[in-house]
Amino acid sequence: MMRRGLWVAAWALIILVLIMPLAVVLAEALKNGFGPALETLKDPDGIAALWLTVEVTTIAVIANTLFGIAAAWLLTKYRFPGRTSLLVLVELPLSISPVVSGLVWLLLFGAQGWWGPALEEAGIHIAFAIPGIILATVFVTLPYVVRTLVPLMEQQGRDTEEAAALAGAGFWQILWRVTLPGARIALVSGILLTTARAMGEFGAVSVVSGHIPGLTETMPLHIESLYNGYQTVAAFTMAALLACMALATVLLRYAPAFLWRSREVPK
Amino acid sequence: MRAFNGAAGQYHAFCILVVDGSMKRAFTQFWRGGYSALPGYRFSLLFTVFWTGFFIILPLCALIIRPWQDGVGPVVAELHDARMFAALWTSFSTAAVAAFLNIPLGLFLAWMLVRGDLPGRHIANALIDIPLALPTAVSGITLATLYSPQGWLGYPLSKLGISVAYTRSGIVLALMFVGLPFMVRTVEPVLKNLPQELEEAAKLLGARPRQIITRVIIAPLRPALLTGFGLAFARGVGEYGSVIFIAGNQPFKSEIAPLLIVVRLQEFDYPGATAIALILLLASLSVLVCLGVLRRRISAWSVGA
Amino acid sequence: MSVHVENLTRYAPASQRKLLDDITLTFPTGAFVALVGPSGAGKTTLLRAIAGLDQCEEGTLTLNGNSLKTLQDRAGKIGFVFQNYALFPHMTVARNISFGLDVLPRGKRPSPTEIANRVKELLELMQIPALAEAYPARLSGGQRQRVALARALATGPTLLLLDEPFGALDPIVRRTIRTWLRTLHDQLGLTTILVTHDQEEALEVADRIVVMQNGRVVQDASPTDLDEKPQTSFVMEFLGEAVTFKGQVKNGYFVPDEAHVASFPTHISEGRADAMIRPFEIMLQDEGEAAVPLATHGKSNGYRHYSATLAGRAVPVFVPETSGGAHIKTGCAHLNIQNARIFRNGTRAN
Incomplete structure (x- = not known):
């Protein structure tokens, strides 16, 4: 009886706190039915925002995946002075406010920044332009791949890599044939987290973007403009689209575990 | 005197040798990857x-x-700015309250997921990630709508005389939503690794259910709870997107520090914005360091954790 | 392949402590050498240094007279079996074994059929022909051991390095793999260096034993020499159960401090010394008397085990069972320890 009560309480909490917001997104988007909701997606600024988000996310994910693999390799396969500091440094963006993460790029490349004016003169626009958005997104999503890879690769040790090296494999061969296949579930998980975070980033991007509709507005920024402009249906339709993309990405993390579970029985 | 000088000189030379030798070795280890091949x-x-x-x-x-x-001026001016302190206080106090309220909620959900045989456990487990996955702007407009006086949850609350939207309680609610997964996800693995035998052993030794919960289950979880608190708090202090829509953003009342940075930037007051950012960063880092120290103190019994 | 190590020294990371302390050793082609010692003695460190997995701060290492600087130079020439086997978990047994051939540059790589034949050959040599398509997680300890060995041998190395190869196996598998490894060594003409903390294993399988302690080589000798002439009290104790009698050398005799232990002649100089002896080397004098009571503790390998009670302690004594020796001894007047080795300050004195 007690147990049943706890179950009900747990599910009530989950529904109230976690599911209700999702339901609100859909309800608000479909307030006037499917047609008007779909109609709002045809707005050229919205489409531009969607493509910009895809573009920025792709670049940030590729960049941080390459970095994440190199950093995880360095941090787990070697012991060298300064290793711990590097670990702390890599995780730092997680405890920095998104607004500050955007601000720092303005300090470097903004109109009042260190190098902004010089670059501006040379015709290179970073702040209030797409490169700035990319820099801010890379900064915010930098730790995710490293964070998921490091504990797993640390636990795997370096024996298999050493065995491969003794058998004659070079750096790329070891990485490609031994390390990454062994850590693929963590790697995929890290990439998906990076993706979800990159497409949803709001605070950092909002500071560096300049909010130019159709040019420097990503989906989250466009949602804000629409919401503040009282275009509720349009705002929530775009929000629903973005939420679906992000949730699907995060849920995909559970897929590889199902696909590969049969083979990799832990020792 | 002479002999003393000689001895001191030798000792000095010895020190240089040791320092020089170990520094050289540290550098070689750095450059050669700790001699790994x-x-x-x-x-x-x-x-x-x-x-x-x-x-x-x-x-x-x-x-x-x-x-x-631009000189010490802007920083000093910023330190005299009551609005900044109000904003910092709003951010830190709401983040702390939200993280604190998340402790029982997170513990309850984690326990139900790991030990409670909750029906639909796998679905519930995936749902826990929603606040993490949901883009903050989406959470922001959604929570603002949900808790607005006309909203699904705001309407009944306003009937009860509780107004949530555009007040500090709104900020706390938004931060609780955002921080909940951090708490659950830090407690969950520790709870999973806690041997079930502990509860059975306590039962055999004559502990009553409430004693089992407080002494055998919660006590070993304290470091994890503290870590979860720290993560949720750090996230809450800096949170922007999910808060600004529900907060109302009145200076001195419901204006959070990250928003004030944005306001300063819109006024083209870069030094002012940076000063707030720096204080925000230093304050949240020092809170995290303190929590780390506290955590080490209460988990002295566990070697690895 | 012959291995020569000279003045090898390695420091622990970020400290002055030496993991390897000035080690000089030669391993001729075809040798089967065991590195033994307690944990932390530097055995594995030395083995890894020989393999080239760790570089040392000081000293030189040559293989067949060449100092091969990088791991790439040694690749394929050295077979290494890790303590936990380090099999690639996401590859089948066959892919594990062929790894060293698969990663060769295209010009040097054998054709797929040649590789398949080599794998088959190795699987048969290891007596596990049926396991080609299995994944390592499904194998037993002994099977993993054989796969690891096959992988190490695939590129045809002439030097085989084994790090605690029997550590995780149960006693019966251990014994069979041990003898089988020895035959493999002879059959393939390998130079084998094996690290173990189990001295019995080392004595049984190796031609030569290097005893290490605190990063140094304490003694390097054949199993029989090691048994007969241990250089230090540490080696004496490490190789098997030993009993120590403290005493004094006086007028050409070793005089034990304890009563009821007989003095015996020795030619070493006068002063304090320790006599160490194995329980089966102790002899009982004037059996039947009650000065030293004996309690019986069963028997094994043709010895009857007793414990002899001296003033402050009990000393184990193993007495060979005589063909008709049915009666059980109950006491004696003296313990005769004339076969003891005498050590002074830990090193051999007689």
Whole structure:
């Protein structure tokens, strides 16, 4: 009886706190039915925002995946002075406010920044332009791949890599044939987290973007403009689209575990 | 006297030798990857150092140096700004309250997921990630709508005389939503690794159910709870997107520090914005360090954790 | 392949402590050498240094007279079996074994059929022909051991390095793999260096034993020499159960401090010394008397085990069972320890 009560309480909490917001997104988007909701997606600024988000996310994910693999390799396969500091440094963006993460790029490349004016003169626009958005997104999503890879690769040790090296494999061969296949579930998980975070980033991007509709507005920024402009249906339709993309990405993390579970029985 | 000098000189030379020898070795270890023969050390070292240098160290330097660049004036002016302190207080107090309220909720959900045989456990487990996955702007407009006086939850609450939207309680609610997964996800693995035998052993030793919960289950979880608190708190202090829509953003009342940074930037007051950012960063880092120290103290019994 | 190590020294990371302390050793082609010692003695460190997995701060290492600087130079010439086997978990047994051939540059790589034949050959040599398509997680300890060995041998190395190869196996598998490894060594003409903390294993399988302690070589000798002439009291104790009698050398005799232990002649100089002896080397004098009571503790390998009660302690004594020796001894007047080795300050004196 007690147990049943706890179950009900747990599910009530989950529904109230976690599911209700999702339901609100859909309800608000479909307030006037499917047609008007779909109609709002045809707005050229919205489409531009969607493509910009895809573009920025792709670049940030590729960049941080390459970095994440190199950093995880360095941090787990070697012991060298300064290793711990590097670990702390890599995780730092997680405890920095998104607004500050955007601000720092303005300090470097903004109109009042260190190098902004010089670059501006040379015709290179970073702040209030797409490169700035990319820099801010890379900064915010930098730790995710490293964070998921490091504990797993640390636990795997370096024996298999050493065995491969003794058998004659070079750096790329070891990485490609031994390390990454062994850590693929963590790697995929890290990439998906990076993706979800990159497409949803709001605070950092909002500071560096300049909010130019159709040019420097990503989906989250466009949602804000629409919401503040009282275009509720349009705002929530775009929000629903973005939420679906992000949730699907995060849920995909559970897929590889199902696909590969049969083979990799832990020792 | 002479002999004493000689001895001191020798000791000095010895010190230089030791320092020099170990420094040289430390440098060689750094350059050669602790003498590991695995290939790729220098490549990954250079790549990582370059990347963190550009993406983390350089921006941090800008953040630390920029406020002082126009002299001490702007920083001192900022330190006299009551609005900034009000904003910082709002951010820190709401983040702390939200993280604190999340402790029982997170513990309850984690326990139900791991030990409670909750029906639909796998679905519930995936649902826990929603606040993490949901883009903050989406959470922001959604929570603002949900708790607005006309909203699904705001309407019944306003009937009860509780107004949530556009007040500090709204901020706390938004931060609780955002921080809940951190709590559940830090407690969950520790709870999973806690042997079930502990509860059985306590039962055999005659502990009553409530004693089992407080002494055998919660006590070993305290470090994890503290970590979860720290993560949720750190996230809450800096949170922007999910808060600004529900907060109302009235200066001195419901204006959070990240928003004040944005306001200062819109006024083109870069030194002012940077000064707030620096204080925000230092304050949240020192809270995290304190929590880390506290955590180490209460988990002295566990070697690894 | 012959291995020569000279003045090898390695420091622990960020400290002055030496993991390897000035080690000089030669391993001729075809030798089967065991590195033994307690944990932390530096055995594995030395083995890894020989393999080239760790570089040392000081000293030189040559293989067949060449100092091969990088791991790439040694690749394929050295077979290494890790303590936990380090099999690639996401590859089948066959792919594990063929790894060293698969990663060769295209010009040097054998054709797929040649590789398949080599794998088959190795699987048969290891007596596990049926396991080609299995994944390592499904194998037993002994099977993993054989796969690891096959992988190490695939590129045809002439030097085989084994790090605690029997550590995780149960006693019966251990014994069979041990003898089988010895035959493999002889059959393939390998130079084998094996690290173990189990001295019995080392005595049984190796031609030569290097005893290490605190990063140094304490003694390097054949199993029989090691048994007969241990250089230090540490080696004496490490190789098997030993009993120590403290005493004094006086007028050409070793005089034990304890009563009821007989003095015996020795030619070493006068002063304090320790006599160490194995329980089966102790002899009982004037059986039947009650000065030293004996309690019986069963028997094994043709010895009857007793414990002899001296003033402050009990000393184990193993007495060979005589063909008709049915009666059980109950006491004696003296313990005769004339076969003891005498050590002074830990090193051999007689």
